[in-house]
Amino acid sequence: MLAEVQGRLSQRLQEKEKLEAELRRPKYKQMVRQERQLREELNRIQGEIEALKAQEQQIKAEAARLQH
Incomplete structure (x- = not known):
């Protein structure tokens, strides 16, 4: 089990x-x-x-205001 963990750790360190x-x-x-x-x-x-x-929007509002 320790060897497995050490193997994975070694692999991850290489990837890092x-x-x-x-x-x-x-x-x-x-x-x-x-x-x-x-x-x-x-x-x-x-x-x-x-x-x-x-x-x-300002121009549209001004145009609408001028139409009324």
């Missing part, structure tokens, strides 16, 4: 080292940086959409 090495690779860092930039761009666009929707 492999993943940590992968995270240090420049390609991964570049992907993370690119994802952050895309999220910032998405947030900026969503903000613009909300502002345009609000502006649209």
Whole structure:
């Protein structure tokens, strides 16, 4: 039983080292940086959409007011 646990522990430690090495690779860092930039761009666009929707509502309200 101890040998089984030690075997699994050894396997997990190797997997951990492999993943940590992968995270240090420049390609991964570049992907993370690119994802952050895309999220910032998405947030900026969503903000613009909300502002345009609000502006649209104001124009519609003004048009409705002028028709009466």
